[in-house]
Amino acid sequence: MSEREIMNVIGKKSEPTLEDQELAKEVNDREPCPYGICNGSGLIRKEGSTTAEQCKCLVEQIMEQKLKNSNINLKYLGKGFDYYDNKTKFQLFIPKEKPGPIDGRLRDPKNEKVEKFIERHYDIKEDERSLKKVLFSYAETNNGLLDEKEDGVNLLLFGDPANGKTSFAIAIGLYFLEKNKSVYFTTTQNLIDKVFDNKEEVARISREVDVLILDELFNEYHSSNGLYAQKRLMEILKVREELGLITVCTSNGNPRDFNLLYGESFMSLINGTFFMFRLERETDARVEQMLKNYDKFNF
Numbered sequence: 001m002s003e004r005e006i007m008n009v010i011g012k013k014s015e016p017t018l019e020d021q022e023l024a025k026e027v028n029d030r031e032p033c034p035y036g037i038c039n040g041s042g043l044i045r046k047e048g049s050t051t052a053e054q055c056k057c058l059v060e061q062i063m064e065q066k067l068k069n070s071n072i073n074l075k076y077l078g079k080g081f082d083y084y085d086n087k088t089k090f091q092l093f094i095p096k097e098k099p100g101p102i103d104g105r106l107r108d109p110k111n112e113k114v115e116k117f118i119e120r121h122y123d124i125k126e127d128e129r130s131l132k133k134v135l136f137s138y139a140e141t142n143n144g145l146l147d148e149k150e151d152g153v154n155l156l157l158f159g160d161p162a163n164g165k166t167s168f169a170i171a172i173g174l175y176f177l178e179k180n181k182s183v184y185f186t187t188t189q190n191l192i193d194k195v196f197d198n199k200e201e202v203a204r205i206s207r208e209v210d211v212l213i214l215d216e217l218f219n220e221y222h223s224s225n226g227l228y229a230q231k232r233l234m235e236i237l238k239v240r241e242e243l244g245l246i247t248v249c250t251s252n253g254n255p256r257d258f259n260l261l262y263g264e265s266f267m268s269l270i271n272g273t274f275f276m277f278r279l280e281r282e283t284d285a286r287v288e289q290m291l292k293n294y295d296k297f298n299f
């Protein structure tokens with residue numbers, strides 16, 4: 001044993017150092033470590049090291065605060081991509097540079113079937129990879145672009161209700177929070193409502209948040225101020241586009257309905273700045289969750 005090692009052993013058994021006493025004082029004000037890893041300070045100081053590492057408990061505490069700041073429900077804490085199964089399938093919609101002609105026998109474009117409209121406007125690409133893998137790669141590439149001060153690319157997840165759109169959008173948000181980017185989650189309707197009573201807040205969210213998650217795009221259209229909402233939404237998306245910031249949207253709507261209600265300039269913005277994924281799930285995710293509750297309650 002070297003002299004230094006001996007001193008370490010002696011040091012440990014003798015009086016605590018002033019630094020240790022300080023640390024112990026802080027610890028008394030905190031909860032004990034839920035994992036029993038650190039001494040409650042949230043920091044782990046390795047023997048002989050001058051720097052401290054963050055304990056799992058502190059990392060989680062920081063993440064919890066980040067979720068609060070991002071307006072993300074705490075039930076999503078820890079639910080990154082890995083949390084989800086592979087039951088949600090997806091198709092990538094690639095806009096055609098020149099959409100095919102509409103069926104001449106249709107008197108009103110409103111009568112065109114959704115699938116017909118999609119066929120005219122998009123090439124559909126299937127991908128063998130799992131959705132979570134593809135979205136992880138989307139988030140990773142975008143994060144790299146943000147780091148390089150390059151423009152990120154937006155994402156629209158659309159499809160039937162309860163197929164996991166919001167959960168995956170939030171998993172993307174959590175990824176960016178881990179990378180120390182700013183994220184804000186809101187329903188589109190809530191953001192538009194905010195334009196009325198808190199313009200500055202909307203301006204801040206539009207211009208400063210690295211990743212804005214707009215849930216339930218298209219629902220706002222059915223509110224009493226549909227046209228007003230559409231205009232404000234366009235403004236927000238355009239500002240973010242100019243600044244190269246990322247917007248992730250979810251919607252129960254489909255491209256034909258977007259086109260009919262929002263019009264061509266909006267669709268041009270969507271087609272020109274968003275990756276479009278249609279999500280499909282054989283089973284209803286909410287019903288799946290409810291079935292678990294039947295078990296939990298022994299019904």
Ligand SMILES: [Zn+2]
Binds near residue numbers: 033037042055058
């Ligand atoms: Zn700890």
